[in-house]
Amino acid sequence: MNATIARRKTRNRPWTYVVAIILFLFLAYNSVYIKKLDEVKAAGSAGTGKFDAATYAKTFWNTKLIPSAAGGAVDLSTLLSLLKTDKDKAFTTYSQALGIGNIRYFLVKGEGTVTAVSDNDVTLSLPSGETIRLATEYIFGNAARDASGLIKITEFDNTTDLNNVSAAINDIIRKDVIPPLKAAAKPGKKIAFVGAIELNRAHLHLDDIEVIPISAR
Amino acid sequence: MQLSLESHKPTLARFQSLIALFVLCLGISLMSDKFLTVANFWNVLRQISVNVCISTGMTLVVLTAGIDLSVGSVLALSGAITAGLLRNGIPMPSANLFIGFTLLGSILAGILTGSGLGWFNGWAITRFSLPPFVATLAMLTIARGLTMLWTGGFPITGLGDSFTYLGTGWLIGIPVPVWISGLIVAIATLITNKTRLGRYIYAIGGSESAARLSGVNIERIKMVVYTLAGTLAGVGGLLVTSRLDSAQPNAGISYELDSIAAVVIGGTSLSGGRGSILGTVQGAIIIGVLNNGLVLLNVSPFWQQVVKGFVILLAVIIDQKSSKRE
Numbered sequence: 001m002n003a004t005i006a007r008r009k010t011r012n013r014p015w016t017y018v019v020a021i022i023l024f025l026f027l028a029y030n031s032v033y034i035k036k037l038d039e040v041k042a043a044g045s046a047g048t049g050k051f052d053a054a055t056y057a058k059t060f061w062n063t064k065l066i067p068s069a070a071g072g073a074v075d076l077s078t079l080l081s082l083l084k085t086d087k088d089k090a091f092t093t094y095s096q097a098l099g100i101g102n103i104r105y106f107l108v109k110g111e112g113t114v115t116a117v118s119d120n121d122v123t124l125s126l127p128s129g130e131t132i133r134l135a136t137e138y139i140f141g142n143a144a145r146d147a148s149g150l151i152k153i154t155e156f157d158n159t160t161d162l163n164n165v166s167a168a169i170n171d172i173i174r175k176d177v178i179p180p181l182k183a184a185a186k187p188g189k190k191i192a193f194v195g196a197i198e199l200n201r202a203h204l205h206l207d208d209i210e211v212i213p214i215s216a217r
Numbered sequence: 218m219q220l221s222l223e224s225h226k227p228t229l230a231r232f233q234s235l236i237a238l239f240v241l242c243l244g245i246s247l248m249s250d251k252f253l254t255v256a257n258f259w260n261v262l263r264q265i266s267v268n269v270c271i272s273t274g275m276t277l278v279v280l281t282a283g284i285d286l287s288v289g290s291v292l293a294l295s296g297a298i299t300a301g302l303l304r305n306g307i308p309m310p311s312a313n314l315f316i317g318f319t320l321l322g323s324i325l326a327g328i329l330t331g332s333g334l335g336w337f338n339g340w341a342i343t344r345f346s347l348p349p350f351v352a353t354l355a356m357l358t359i360a361r362g363l364t365m366l367w368t369g370g371f372p373i374t375g376l377g378d379s380f381t382y383l384g385t386g387w388l389i390g391i392p393v394p395v396w397i398s399g400l401i402v403a404i405a406t407l408i409t410n411k412t413r414l415g416r417y418i419y420a421i422g423g424s425e426s427a428a429r430l431s432g433v434n435i436e437r438i439k440m441v442v443y444t445l446a447g448t449l450a451g452v453g454g455l456l457v458t459s460r461l462d463s464a465q466p467n468a469g470i471s472y473e474l475d476s477i478a479a480v481v482i483g484g485t486s487l488s489g490g491r492g493s494i495l496g497t498v499q500g501a502i503i504i505g506v507l508n509n510g511l512v513l514l515n516v517s518p519f520w521q522q523v524v525k526g527f528v529i530l531l532a533v534i535i536d537q538k539s540s541k542r543e
Contacts, residue, residue: 031322039309040315157375
């Protein structure tokens, strides 16, 4: 009896192999495709066409942010005044953010007199009496990217690309905005600026406002 | 009265997971009106699907008196391989060739990665007589490192609607991950209850030397079991990646603990030979309901870890006591 079963098993084995090979070939045929790398590159297909954050940031800066910055920005004195009287309205009306949470960004503009210049910032006194700082050394974060609300998160395949855009925009600020600002910033001089600020809705501190400059003259 | 309670002890012990689940559900539903809703029901089932997948494999391993600490890392690597191949393929500049992977190809590659790593675990354990704890702990680090190398430390995202359907879609009114995990549970139950492999798994866990003397090929069965555990971790990786539409290099961290917890709470003995797949499913549901309830009750995530730790401790104590009684 056992010998019969063993013989039957042995007889069945070749068919099992044939079925396994056919299944393997079927799966392999439907799993993989091979193309010329040039064709894939030309088609800009996945894996070869990498996102260029610097190019994106430059285009965004020249065609969207700078042309609309002055018109889209809120006067900083007006904003500070509204934040003191009606915080919710100020955040709802003027703030932007790509994610959820209490950190929100504002595109602001204003004019003030330089009262101090340090290695890290230029301090301005606004006509309304508030004192603010224009950052000149530590240009980090997402304020410049997000404050205008002109960038949509759906434009990006992944968060790395999105973060790289922030870094590239901050690079533009460091190279194109900060040097002339630092050169012109002398105590007593008037500076008109457009910039971005970051505020925490849950922990609002209005006594030390730092503006990331987008343009200054 | 005391006599009556004594006579019911075996029944109570048999259904201890179900009783615990019932008490848990009752307690949470009294404290949160959002718990007993249809949406939350499907949400919990969808969330536990990944744990059910990897815990099913873990059950098979624990039944042989082994342990697999690498499932979380294997899950991460499998998900990353799937996402990487689907999104980027394999460019070969030297030959001017691009090997692209279809959805099926990427999924198979991810799952086979899990199988391969599981097989390696089994091979290391049987070939060098390593304690499973040590061998799989090594794999935990190896697979995590390989995931970091493969992804460069960055998430791989934008995997397409067809792929995300596996983790987020619905089929006949039931979430797709629930179908997948249900199918896995059904097959694993069939294997453990109705096949020779299942009997051997229990036999090895009950007494390895007795099983060896009975002619069971211990090494081969262990290799199969660890390969299955790796495969199911691969399926888990597929579900996680699909659900998030993103392969995260740090995915699956501490999943092995959730998995072991589900197995132990479900009544499978850590010393092997005793337990069931359905018990593990109950354990996974208890963990899932507990997580869900703590979130709904607005308990801090830090406290959630503390509570979960105590629940696992309690389950192990109960397991030890029942083992001694037997």
